[in-house]
Amino acid sequence: MSILNIFRSSKKNTASIAKERLQIIVAHERNQRSGPDYLPILQKELIDVIAKYVKIDRDQVKVELDQQDDCSVLELNIMLPERESNTETA
Amino acid sequence: MSILNIFRSSKKNTASIAKERLQIIVAHERNQRSGPDYLPILQKELIDVIAKYVKIDRDQVKVELDQQDDCSVLELNIMLPERESNTETA
Numbered sequence: 094m095s096i097l098n099i100f101r102s103s104k105k106n107t108a109s110i111a112k113e114r115l116q117i118i119v120a121h122e123r124n125q126r127s128g129p130d131y132l133p134i135l136q137k138e139l140i141d142v143i144a145k146y147v148k149i150d151r152d153q154v155k156v157e158l159d160q161q162d163d164c165s166v167l168e169l170n171i172m173l174p175e176r177e178s179n180t181e182t183a
Numbered sequence: 184m185s186i187l188n189i190f191r192s193s194k195k196n197t198a199s200i201a202k203e204r205l206q207i208i209v210a211h212e213r214n215q216r217s218g219p220d221y222l223p224i225l226q227k228e229l230i231d232v233i234a235k236y237v238k239i240d241r242d243q244v245k246v247e248l249d250q251q252d253d254c255s256v257l258e259l260n261i262m263l264p265e266r267e268s269n270t271e272t273a
Binding site: 112 | 210
């Protein structure tokens with residue numbers, strides 16, 4: 094699993110291209126391997142909540158779901174659209 | 184910032200005490216330092232969404248908010264209550 098690796102490596106890239114980025118990670122660690130896996134369902138609802146506060150282009154949402162023995166990790170990487178107020182004004 | 188460190192170090196602990204744990208991280212990386220900071224407001228809504236799927240004891244939610252120059256990180260660490268069906272039955 095490389096949660097922070099992804100975060101950190103992407104950080105450099107986004108700094109250089111000056112984009113805004115949002116990353117959401119939900120990790121559920123279980124002591125049993127049973128249990129319903131709600132993470133795939135959760136992703137849409139999380140995006141809906143975030144979209145109340147940040148303008149999101151849903152085509153720019155990358156979803157990764159990693160399941161290991163005792164841990165499920167949902168990762169959403171969202172490239173945010175540039176803000177109108179701060180783009181170059183020729 | 185030590186997002187994954189927290190996750191990894193806690194992982195060992197939780198394994199040994201056999202608790203379930205949920206971690207939610209929202210990281211917003213900006214190219215400007217401006218912008219409204221919605222992360223503190225977001226935390227309640229995120230917990231509300233998660234609570235639809237997982238039984239959460241709201242007293243067991245630890246919130247950390249880390250603000251750096253170009254990155255805001257909201258971290259929620261939730262210890263999940265033990266499941267009734269799987270606790271020791273004498």
